[in-house]
Amino acid sequence: MQFKEIIGQENIKSQLIQTVKENRVSHAQLFLSSEGSGALPLAIAYAQYINCQDKTATDSCGLCASCRKYEKYIHPDLHFSYPFFASKDVKVSIDVLEEWRAMLLDDPYFNLDIWRSKLNAENKQANINIAECHDIIKKLSYKAFEAETKVLIMWLPEFLDKEGNALLKIIEEPPANTLFILVAQNQEQILSTILSRTQLVKIPKLNSSEIEGYLLSKAQMMPHQAEEYSFLADGNLIDAKLLLNDSPNNNASYFAEWLRMGFGNKVPAMISFTETAAGWGRENQKNFLKYGINFLRECSLLLSGGDELVKLSPQSLEVAIKLSTHVLNLAMVEALIGELEKAHYHIERNANPKILFLDVSLQLVKIIKFKSLPKGTQYIYN
Structure with a gap:
């Protein structure tokens, strides 16, 4: 070699x-x-x-x-x-x-x-x-x-x-x-x-541009798709290659909409989303949750004043700024990441996706209701 x-x-x-x-x-x-x-x-x-x-x-x-x-x-x-x-x-x-x-x-x-x-x-x-x-x-x-x-x-x-x-x-x-x-x-x-x-x-x-370049040249992906896969892979070329084997979801749009449902306490819409997510297949479900974890970590940088460290596409960055300004705070982000990590763990171990996504959706509503907590208050989640 x-x-x-x-x-x-x-x-x-x-x-x-x-x-x-x-x-x-x-x-x-x-x-x-x-x-x-x-x-x-x-x-x-x-x-x-x-x-x-x-x-x-x-x-x-x-x-x-x-x-x-x-x-x-x-x-x-x-x-x-x-x-x-x-x-x-x-x-x-x-x-x-x-x-x-x-x-x-x-x-x-x-x-x-x-x-x-x-x-x-x-x-x-x-x-x-x-x-x-x-x-x-x-x-x-x-x-x-x-x-x-x-x-x-x-x-x-x-x-x-x-x-x-x-x-x-x-x-x-x-x-x-x-x-x-x-x-x-x-x-x-x-x-x-x-x-x-x-x-x-x-x-x-590996940095995002290196993963993205590989996906564009070797896998001949569309630029916006290569950008999302690079973000999901988080520097791991093995994960990027595994993503190629799965049918792509528009994770950015789905996740932003899911957060908005939680903010609006739209439980019927979230139940409908649960039905959709349950039909994605296990790998795509894991990718969706992984995208959410990575996205929320980038939001935490925005909330902490580390704007220059954020690695999001212009479209996703715009969504992250709006959510960080109007919906999220650091306590919420920490709690949401915890729930998504637990969900990812259970999906890997063959949990029922319909029950799991419904539970996480309800937890999302519960967590976002704490937006009015005083700054510095730590949210404790189960």
């Missing part, structure tokens, strides 16, 4: 390339990012660049023997470790290596749920077990076959339990020309003993 194939992250790409040019590649690095930011593709492109036999100033060549093997993930000095679902046939990650390679070739932007869907996971818990740690040590103790640098990329080291301490010595004192790249999403869940032995590389979320 080459850097040019990765969406956005131009600053990080430049920093990584510079470390190679200046010969200051740390032997153990932790790429920390939120889901869908491209940390795993970046790690692979970085490893390919390091071992490219004819690298340019900005990318690997993509043509040399090393690059051709990297492109297919079959280079003998490129190793992967990742969470898997142990069974009598699957003891270590290499037992599902073909599935891993196939998934990377299909799309290197994925999450644990997508990875689970490629395997016979049943109800098992994913982990990186002690057998996998021993296999890593064994593989890295061998001399490099072809490349100057052996590379191990571990995806989601959060799934290393205390057995991960078996890797401490080889991470701290690796064989010559060995590079560890850990690709993580939650720093707090990583063993502190491993964390302290790595150099942290923070990878930011």
Whole structure:
């Protein structure tokens, strides 16, 4: 994988390339990012660049023997470790290596749920077990076959339990020309003993324009639709791609109208809305609730005087300003977000959508009636 194939992250790409040019590649690095930011593709492109036999100033060549093997993930000095679902046939990650390679070739932007869907996971818990740690040590103790640098990329080291301490010595004192790249999403869940032995590389979320550009060029979406999907994805390219599989709703109009119904205490209209929402399908219901949560967070910025931080389209911004001026206050926004987050949680767990949306609609009416509370009063919701 080459850097040019990765969406956005131009600053990080430049920093990584510079470390190679200046010969200051740390032997153990932790790429920390939120889901869908491209940390795993970046790690692979970085490893390919390091071992490219004819690298340019900005990318690997993509043509040399090393690059051709990297492109297919079959280079003998490129190793992967990742969470898997142990069974009598699957003891270590290499037992599902073909599935891993196939998934990377299909799309290197994925999450644990997508990875689970490629395997016979049943109800098992994913982990990186002690057998996998021993296999890593064994593989890295061998001399490099072809490349100057052996590379191990571990995806989601959060799934290393205390057995991960078996890797401490080889991470701290690796064989010559060995590079560890850990690709993580939650720093707090990583063993502190491993964390302290790595150099942290923070990878930011993709910005809205990068997601929007991807949707316009790759998915050939209409600009207004790409704008809404980018807002819903909130920097997560995986979520943006998943949204493409669903029939789009006009979430902005629906949500604004829903709030107006609550403000006007229009219960019959809200019951009618409940019938409509119940027929959307589960993913579209989740997207609607997610849009509402993100929209209300932007409203809270307006209410707090952070207008310059708001990331809404002109049309949605106009609605947000009107609602923030005439309907919402911070206590209300906090309470509404709480209700929508609970609803999203229950939709994911197959709650009856008609009952759920009716309940949330009635809670919305109840919350908005507190508009007249004195400024600074905290609203307590169940």
